[in-house]
Amino acid sequence: MTPLMAGLIGFVALFALLALRMPIGLAMILVGAGGIAVLNSPSAAMNVLGAFPYSYSAVFSLSVVPLFVLMGAFATVSGMGTGLYKTAYSWVGHRRGGLASATILSCAGFAALSGSSIAAAATMGKVSLPEMERYKYDAGLATGSIAAGGTLGILIPPSTVLIVYALLTEQSVGRLFLAGFLPGLLLTLLFVGTVIIVTTLNPAAGPTGPRTPLKERLKVLVNSGALVFIVTIVIGGIYTGVFTVAEAASVGAFLTFLHALWSRKLTLQRFFAALLDTIRTTAMVFFILIGAHFFAPFLALTRIPMNLATSIGELAVPALAILLIIIAVYIVLGTFMEGFAMLVLTVPIVLPIITTLGYDPIWFGIIMVVVVEMGLISPPVGMNVFVVKGVAQHVPLGQIYRGIIPFWIAMAVCVFLLILFPDIALYLPNTMMGRG
Structure with missing residues (x-):
């Protein structure tokens, strides 16, 4: 054979x-x-x-997976998600579409601790959906903002998907984390801009909420200081070279543990539940990585990736055209394949093509994650859509998908901007001090 x-x-x-x-x-x-x-x-x-x-x-480098997952678990236990929503709500809730914007902003903040799109969508859905329904928000905008905001969990560091990509491609986890930071902020702003556009075209979709007094705004902002402090320590430590990624993960897990104790919400039962959730997620990620490292040598023996990369490199076609075709294929795959599966199956094949075309694998990793995010809200799989459907069982699935369309377009705009301006992703990793 x-x-x-x-x-x-x-x-x-x-x-x-x-x-x-x-x-x-x-x-x-x-x-x-x-x-x-x-x-x-x-x-x-x-x-x-x-x-x-x-x-x-x-392998010691894999310790970042359970540590970052544990950090997210302790953040959930301590109620940081609820606190983030209250903070964002107090500052933007009085504007048209403010509750949807607050949901997206709080998802972005929670993403910086959890690294999970599903956790962000589920947590914020339970907190924000009742408020948006109370103010008669359009069901499509309400559920769409939750589903889309939740996807930020796999782009804004720390991200489990970025860790997996780094291990599959032998890239620096720290550089990938820094590369995801500015694109994560950009996508957050694009989502907020989407809410503004939708509610400008249809003011009834996102009515204004009550204005929170300045004193109360400052109070809830101070209460969210723990999140800002932890994120600054973790990401700032990686950027300045004070911490390796593994050290930053352990510091982040310890600080969120202390915050959970300080908030008096960390009971013995919740502590063991957080550990069990961490074990389950870590086992799933390790199992996928082990499987990928069995499949990759088999692919190498077939020489399919190398032959494909050579053939594409010899084509008289611009590199940008090939890149756009690859992105289009990923978008189609995302409509029926789960993100992790798509990542581990295709990276060994696509990476040699990308490097042959002269593109930076760190930059492509961020592009790929955004495209995976698009798959998380694309029918018929759309994992985040089903998470939101579980929270909003009374909202028809078709209405949720219709509400997602504007946010999906915003993701496509983000991909376009990353292609047009690669430094959005590469500026921070190229200026980082030390190693990730």
Whole structure:
């Protein structure tokens, strides 16, 4: 059997297993090990199966995953999400569409601690949706702002998706975190701008709320100081080189733990629940990474990525055109494939093409994450949409999708701006001091 034929059979087998709802990590392990056995030898496959999962799980750099997940879990326990919403609400709630804008701003703040789009959408949905319904907000705008705002969780650092991308591509986690910061702020502003446009065209979609007195605004702003302090310490420490990423993660987890104790919301039951949630998420991420590192050597043996990159490099087509085609393919894949699955399956194939075209892999990683975000709110999968639907069970799914369309367009604008001005993503990592 030729390597190319083995590769094609491996892809068909992989998608068949995924269609049967097998976990992607297990599917990649089975296909990768089987492919190595065919193209190399059964003993080589057994050696990899016996040694690699443990040796890879024991790599110190992977400690950032459970530490950042734990930081988000403690932030949730301490009620930071609710506090963030109250702060944003007090400052912008009196403007047209202010409650939707407050939801997006609080999602951005919560993203800086949780690193999870689903956690951000679920937390903010429970807090903000009742308020928007109380002021008669359009259901599409209300649910769309929650679903879209939640996607910021995988772009604004710390982000589990960025960590996975860094490990798959052997890039610096710290540089990727810094690269995601300004694009995350840009996308937040684009979302807020989307709310302003929607409510300007249809004022009834987002009525104004009550004006909060300045004294109360300052009070809630001070109460949110813990978030600003923790984010400044974590991201600032990485940028200045004071901390490695692993050290920043441990400091962030410890500070959110102290805040949860100080808030008196960290009961023994919630403490163990936070640990259990961290273990579950970490196990899921590790399983996917281990599977990806079984599948990648199999792909290397087939030489499909290298041959594809060589063929594309020889085409008389501008690099930008190829990049736009890749982005378009990702957008289509995002409509039916879960973000993590899309990431681990395609990065080993696409990265050689991107580097052959001369693009920066750090910059492309941010582009890719934004496109994955688009998939999180695209039908028919749209994971964030179903999270919001769970919170707003009385809102028809079609109405939620209609409310998401303007925010999806805002994401497309963000991708366009990142292509036009790469320094939006590359300025901070290129000026960082020390190593990530």
